[in-house]
Structures are given as structure tokens and as C-alpha cells.
Amino acid sequence: MPMPGSVPDSRPHWNVAALREYVARFLELHPLVERVVTVLAVLPAEVLDDLLHDPCFRLALDRYVPGRGRTVLLASPSGNWKGSRSVVLKQRLAECAEEFAHYVIAHELAHAYLWNGGWGEITDREEAADALAAHWGFPAPERWS
Ligand SMILES: [Zn+2]
Numbered sequence: 001m002p003m004p005g006s007v008p009d010s011r012p013h014w015n016v017a018a019l020r021e022y023v024a025r026f027l028e029l030h031p032l033v034e035r036v037v038t039v040l041a042v043l044p045a046e047v048l049d050d051l052l053h054d055p056c057f058r059l060a061l062d063r064y065v066p067g068r069g070r071t072v073l074l075a076s077p078s079g080n081w082k083g084s085r086s087v088v089l090k091q092r093l094a095e096c097a098e099e100f101a102h103y104v105i106a107h108e109l110a111h112a113y114l115w116n117g118g119w120g121e122i123t124d125r126e127e128a129a130d131a132l133a134a135h136w137g138f139p140a141p142e143r144w145s
Helices: 017-027 032-040 045-052 098-113 125-135
Strands: 058-062 070-072 087-090
Touching: 017 032, 017 045, 032 098, 045 098, 087 098, 098 125
Parallel strands: 058 087
Antiparallel strands: 070 087
């Protein structure tokens, strides 16, 4: 909640300290936490509300396979499965170029936000995730696009 008399904040529930605390629950003290927080901190409040308030949304660290982040698809035991919202990030994202890491993190968060589906008129889910990540301010770096 904003302090009495303070200027209304567009995302009062998700200040950087709260985001760091949230991310650290999943990634512990990994250096990747700050990169994830950097991306989350600029996302629209409605996106953060949707993801971070959803118990289906998970962040995890893939400690074993080098490469880029991925969204894991899991089978559901129940019939009312909407899709996966788990984002598994590779350890390498803590060490690679910051711009690339921010792009991959935003791209994976976009998949989660879109339930691995399309965005508006973009039906290809990879293009949709790239477009939404770019919309959030994290376009694919030149050499990767
Ligand atoms: Zn993707």
C-alpha cells in the first residue's frame, strides 16, 4: 500500500524490494536474481499481478543443461489445464551478456504471460513472445534475431 500522502504509484505492490524478495524465493542467492528483477521491474503492473499472484507461475533454475531459458510444459493430472507457466532459466544467463540475458528472461516471461500462446494477431508463439518482450523494452539483440 502507498504511504498516506505519497504520490500514487502505478504499481504499488511491486517495488524492486518486493520483486527481489519474490524472485529470491525461487532462485535463492543466485546472481541471476538481479537480472530477473531488472526485467520484472519494468513490466506493466497488470502483467506482474497476473503472473506473480498465480500459484501456477514458477521460476526455477536449471542447474544442469547449458543453453538458454525455456518454458517447461508439464502434464496436468486434472482436466482443467490452462497451460504451463513455469519458467526455467539456465545458469548461463547469469554470466552471458546482460542485454541477451534480459531478452531471454523477458521472452520466457512473455511465454508464461501468454500461456505459451499467441499475442493478438501473432499466432506463432515464438514470434508472439519476441514481440511482447520487445514491447516491454527487451528486443532480441541484433546478433540473435
Ligand atoms: Zn520461446
